[in-house]
Amino acid sequence: MLSGLQNPRQAAAQLLNFALILSTAFMMWKGLSIVADSPSPIVVVLSGSMEPAFQRGDLLFLWNRNLLAETDVGEVVVYNVKGKDIPIVHRIVRKFGLGEHAKLLTKGDNNAADDTELYARGQDYLERKDIIGSVVGYIPFVGYVTIMLSEHPWLKTVMLGIMGLLVVLQRE
Amino acid sequence: MYNSLTRIQNVFGFFTTVAFVVSAIIAASDFTAPRTPSASIKPTNVQVVKGRPHYYSSKKEEYAIIKFSLDADMSSLFTWNTKQLFVYVTAEWPSTPSGDGTNQTNKAVIWDSIITSPSSDHLANLGPATLKKLRKSAAGKSIDPSRGKLSLKNQRPKYQITHPSGKVANTEDVTLHVHYNVQPWVGMLTWNQDVDFALWKRMARGISNAFALPTVSAKKK
Amino acid sequence: MASQERITVHNLAGKLPNLKHTSDDAIPNYLNSLKFTQDHSLIDTRLALGYGAFAIAAACFLWDYKLGFESTKWFTAAAVALYSLVNGALTLWIAYVEKGTVYQGKAADGTKLTLGPPPQISVSTSTKKNEPTYYVVVDVAPKGGPSTKLEFARSFTEWFDVQGHFVALPFQTMLATTVPLIAKADPKRAAAIPPPAAAAAAAAEFLNVDTHTLDALAAAETTGAESTAAGSVGKKSKRRKA
Numbered sequence: 001m002l003s004g005l006q007n008p009r010q011a012a013a014q015l016l017n018f019a020l021i022l023s024t025a026f027m028m029w030k031g032l033s034i035v036a037d038s039p040s041p042i043v044v045v046l047s048g049s050m051e052p053a054f055q056r057g058d059l060l061f062l063w064n065r066n067l068l069a070e071t072d073v074g075e076v077v078v079y080n081v082k083g084k085d086i087p088i089v090h091r092i093v094r095k096f097g098l099g100e101h102a103k104l105l106t107k108g109d110n111n112a113a114d115d116t117e118l119y120a121r122g123q124d125y126l127e128r129k130d131i132i133g134s135v136v137g138y139i140p141f142v143g144y145v146t147i148m149l150s151e152h153p154w155l156k157t158v159m160l161g162i163m164g165l166l167v168v169l170q171r172e
Numbered sequence: 173m174y175n176s177l178t179r180i181q182n183v184f185g186f187f188t189t190v191a192f193v194v195s196a197i198i199a200a201s202d203f204t205a206p207r208t209p210s211a212s213i214k215p216t217n218v219q220v221v222k223g224r225p226h227y228y229s230s231k232k233e234e235y236a237i238i239k240f241s242l243d244a245d246m247s248s249l250f251t252w253n254t255k256q257l258f259v260y261v262t263a264e265w266p267s268t269p270s271g272d273g274t275n276q277t278n279k280a281v282i283w284d285s286i287i288t289s290p291s292s293d294h295l296a297n298l299g300p301a302t303l304k305k306l307r308k309s310a311a312g313k314s315i316d317p318s319r320g321k322l323s324l325k326n327q328r329p330k331y332q333i334t335h336p337s338g339k340v341a342n343t344e345d346v347t348l349h350v351h352y353n354v355q356p357w358v359g360m361l362t363w364n365q366d367v368d369f370a371l372w373k374r375m376a377r378g379i380s381n382a383f384a385l386p387t388v389s390a391k392k393k
Numbered sequence: 394m395a396s397q398e399r400i401t402v403h404n405l406a407g408k409l410p411n412l413k414h415t416s417d418d419a420i421p422n423y424l425n426s427l428k429f430t431q432d433h434s435l436i437d438t439r440l441a442l443g444y445g446a447f448a449i450a451a452a453c454f455l456w457d458y459k460l461g462f463e464s465t466k467w468f469t470a471a472a473v474a475l476y477s478l479v480n481g482a483l484t485l486w487i488a489y490v491e492k493g494t495v496y497q498g499k500a501a502d503g504t505k506l507t508l509g510p511p512p513q514i515s516v517s518t519s520t521k522k523n524e525p526t527y528y529v530v531v532d533v534a535p536k537g538g539p540s541t542k543l544e545f546a547r548s549f550t551e552w553f554d555v556q557g558h559f560v561a562l563p564f565q566t567m568l569a570t571t572v573p574l575i576a577k578a579d580p581k582r583a584a585a586i587p588p589p590a591a592a593a594a595a596a597a598e599f600l601n602v603d604t605h606t607l608d609a610l611a612a613a614e615t616t617g618a619e620s621t622a623a624g625s626v627g628k629k630s631k632r633r634k635a
Contacts, residue, residue: 007418009436016443023450024480030453031473039462052256052288052295053355073262073279074351074363091258093281096336097267103336109258109286110297113226114331125336137360139195166177 038064038133043078043087044143049108050076050089057144060089062133070098071128076135077106082120087132090115100128198253199359203370205251209320210376211244211350213261216326220341220388225332233338236385238263238282240348242324244378246287247317249354255292257320258353260284263333265346282329282348290316291357341388348380409525412549415559416527417495420508423565424496427578429506431498435491442483449476495529503536506574511544525549533574545571 032041041062045054053076054060062078071077073095078087093114094105103125107114116124149156217239225235240261249257261283288296290310293303310316333340352375354362364375425431453472456465494509511530526546534540552564569575569582576583 009433009440010418012440013436013443016440016447019447020443020480023447023476026454027450027473027476027480030457030469031477033462034466034470034473037466051297052286052292053258055295073281074260074353076353076361093284093331095277095279098277107281109284113228117228135361138356139358 036061036063036065036133038062040078040087040132043089043133044146045089046086046147047088047108049111050091051110053109054089054138055140057141057147059139059143060135061137061139063136064131064133070102071104071131071134077131078133078135079106079126079131081118081130082123084120088115088118089135096125102128104128104131195358199356202251202253202356202359202362203372206248206371206373208248208373208376209244209246209352209364209378211242211246211322211378213240213242213244213348213350213378213380215240215348215380215383218383218385220385222388225334231338233334234340234388235332235334236263236340236343237332238329238346238348239326240283240324240329240380241326242322242350244320244322244350246320246322246352248320249352250289250315250317250320252315253356253359254289254315254354255357256289256355257287258284258355259287259322260351260353261329262349262351263346264349265343278335280331280333282331282333283327284330285322287319289319290314340385343385345382346385347382350375350378412525412553413527416549416552416564419559419561419564420496420568421498423561423568424498424506424575427575428501429498429578431496435494435497439483439486439491442479442486446476446479446483449479500574500578504574505532505534505536505540506572507532507534531572533572543572547571 029041033039035041041064043060043062045056045058045060048056060078071092073092076089076091078089080087088106090106090108090111092104093107094103096103104127105114105116105125119126215238217237219237220234221237222234223232225233242261244259246257246259260281262279263282264277264279266277286296288306290307290313293307293310296303296306298306310319351364356362362372364378365372366374368374421431449472453469453476456468462469492509494507496506496508498506500506508529508531511528525548527549528546529544531543531545532540533543547567551567552560554560565579566582566585569579570585
């Protein structure tokens with residue numbers, strides 16, 4: 001392995017392998033993003049407001065195209081509220097009108113009240129453009145790792161440490 | 173090369189592949205279970221009241237309370253991959269003539285229910301007594317299709333209908349629709365279909381006759 | 394001890410790529426010292442394609458990060474398509490053009506020399522996994538003439554000693570005595586005793602049984618102590634004989 005470092009081409013080729021793993025993963029994500037027409041085609045559930053359907057850590061696949069029908073009442077959508085950063089996964093319970101500017105109201109299955117309180121000040125309904133996708137597929141648990149990592153930053157350090165230690169110990 | 177790190181990676185990689193393939197098979201197995209849901213619904217008592225539909229409503233507006241009777245058989249939707257069935261009733265009506273739109277539609281959920289599979293009872297947001305009863309009802313069963321049989325008489329709606337215009341009285345051509353959403357343990361979420369698809373039949377009936385909302389009644393009783 | 398012996402059995406499979414890579418790396422060093430001019434166009438093309446693809450992904454990341462998804466999605470779609478094209482080209486290049494070529498160069502008289510693994514044998518082929526043999530195809534193409542192919546297979550034990558160290562002399566002698574073009578460039582090595590004898594001379598304690606040697610080699614690497622390694626060899630051979 002070290003002999004590779006003496007030869008710049010070998011070193012560049014080894015670095016390339018690593019770089020291509022990263023960039024291929026990123027481009028696959030972007031490709032999925034383009035196909036689903038959503039900035040974030042896979043999301044991790046962060047709250048329990050859709051329980052028991054979705055728990056924290058479940059992985060949702062989103063679809064943001066209206067090929068056959070408009071986004072309708074009963075669909076579970078992920079939306080962003082103006083000025084807030086956290087996307088919310090809730091079900092559409094009311095729809096008034098058709099098209100781009102139809103008024104949509106959402107509610108978590110597990111919540112007693114609808115989402116009017118969650119929307120921006122003065123906003124009573126969502127519009128289609130606030131939605132970044134409808135949930136079409138579901139895989140449980142898989143996303144929990146990301147929640148663990150973001151809620152317990154020390155885990156990242158521990159993981160990096162273990163990985164580093166393994167690399168050092170296993171070096172021949 | 174063939175050290176413990178590689179082995180851990182290999183084991184983990186193999187585990188991931190197996191888990192993914194098994195999940196895909198389970199998800200695909202949905203298509204092998206026929207779906208033959210049916211439902212009949214009719215409104216039993218309709219009222220329109222002027223007031224605050226919620227405690228947090230800022231203004232007084234007209235809202236409708238639609239009581240209904242529902243008989244539904246969704247038992248075929250419960251398979252080993254069903255986590256929960258979400259059944260909901262919507263009221264749908266075309267836009268009022270005074271409204272701006274042509275061919276506008278209005279839809280609002282008036283009632284919904286989460287029906288868990290016995291395998292997901294522990295996740296339901298229920299009180300301990302109700303949960304115990306629910307568990308007892310399906311003791312020893314991992315799939316309980318009988319939960320898909322609904323029979324509601326003169327059911328009060330969970331949600332009152334409002335409209336952004338604040339007016340719902342005298343609305344014509346209102347229909348009630350029964351919908352469902354199957355939430356799997358893994359795989360695709362599915363809703364009721366408008367057309368048959370392989371073994372999955374569209375819902376038999378499930379739409380009420382059209383009715384009109386009455387004028388505003390004097391006071392909510 | 395018992396655990397070490399267990400590791401060594403699996404280690405043969407693990408060490409083989411190392412043996413091959415070390416031998417591969419030695420080829421350019423040797424040939425370039427003989428006034429061969431190495432041709433880097435194969436790896437240069439691979440690097441250009443690979444880093445080109447990476448640059449596309451990096452640019453895509455940047456505009457997505459700065460400008461958001463909605464306003465750049467057509468560029469992103471184009472970038473995704475272009476990335477898959479370039480990456481596909483890279484994969485094809487590695488599989489069908491490079492084919493694991495170890496060395497490509499020109500002798501002083503302009504004869505083109507290419508060394509690489511035979512097409513049917515790659516390092517990962519499972520049938521060859523536990524066999525410590527170095528398979529090489531040599532393609533010699535004189536200027537304007539038809540090319541000739543030469544294929545040889547030699548045991549790694551000829552140029553790795555018991556501790557697993559690479560020994561240059563028997564390796565270079567092996568190449569010089571096998572490939573006439575190299576012999577012409579390096580008459581001194583070509584005139585030396587043929588490789589098997591040379592190997593035996595270079596490493597007197599060398600066992601001629603391949604698997605034993607490699608076990609010992611691996612054991613030596615694990616323990617890092619010669620005496621222990623020797624002990625393990627003795628023990629092992631006794632057990633094997635019993």
